[in-house]
Amino acid sequence: MSDTLRPLISARRIKKRVAELAAQISEDHRGAPLTLVIVLKGATVFAADLMRQIAIPFVIDFVRASSYGNSARSSGAVVLGDEARLDIAGHHVIVVEDIVDTGLTIGALAAALHQLGPQSLDICALIHKHVAGARPVDIRYKGFDIPDTFVVGYGMDYAERYRHLPGVYRLRPGEAG
Numbered sequence: 001m002s003d004t005l006r007p008l009i010s011a012r013r014i015k016k017r018v019a020e021l022a023a024q025i026s027e028d029h030r031g032a033p034l035t036l037v038i039v040l041k042g043a044t045v046f047a048a049d050l051m052r053q054i055a056i057p058f059v060i061d062f063v064r065a066s067s068y069g070n071s072a073r074s075s076g077a078v079v080l081g082d083e084a085r086l087d088i089a090g091h092h093v094i095v096v097e098d099i100v101d102t103g104l105t106i107g108a109l110a111a112a113l114h115q116l117g118p119q120s121l122d123i124c125a126l127i128h129k130h131v132a133g134a135r136p137v138d139i140r141y142k143g144f145d146i147p148d149t150f151v152v153g154y155g156m157d158y159a160e161r162y163r164h165l166p167g168v169y170r171l172r173p174g175e176a177g
């Protein structure tokens with residue numbers, strides 16, 4: 001059986017919200033050296049749109065963080081890579097993430113980045129998924145709140161598929177075999 005996709009957030013709504021977030025970031029960071037740290041791979045589509053709407057100078061870098069493997073449930077174990085080489089001491093940093101679910105990934109990443117001595121560290125996430133019992137996460141720049149459901153598209157995947165979709169969809173995986 002194949003996967004079922006149902007539209008949740010349209011490309012049009014995303015575009016509007018991304019422009020609002022970029023305007024807010026531009027306003028808040030006027031005159032301060034800014035670095036966007038983009039979380040691979042899921043946040044790349046969001047970040048590409050966001051950065052083209054930010055009206056102040058900034059630089060970008062990337063980190064890798066994964067907790068899902070190829071399943072639709074967080075494993076709880078967060079694997080980080082590459083962040084030790086980031087040059088963010090004294091910078092205002094915004095971590096750009098696709099989706100915050102349990103908060104484990106962004107929590108581990110924020111702790112690792114804090115060690116590198118940024119002047120400030122904020123989170124920008126396209127989506128905050130509300131799951132029972134999740135750790136509270138302070139997302140300064142947030143696109144959308146959604147209920148506890150698995151989503152794909154606009155950079156987000158299920159087993160590496162569906163990242164190219166222009167909107168966000170709920171996914172019900174088909175049965176294997």
Ligand code: IMP
Nearest residue numbers: 042074100101102103104105150151156
């Ligand atoms: P957390 O650590 O549970 O907050 O999970 C965050 C990470 O898991 C994100 O960076 C995503 O890559 C991935 N993730 C969480 N929920 C979804 C989803 O609904 N679809 C696709 N990826 C997700």
Ligand code: MG
Nearest residue numbers: 040041042098
């Ligand atoms: Mg991710």
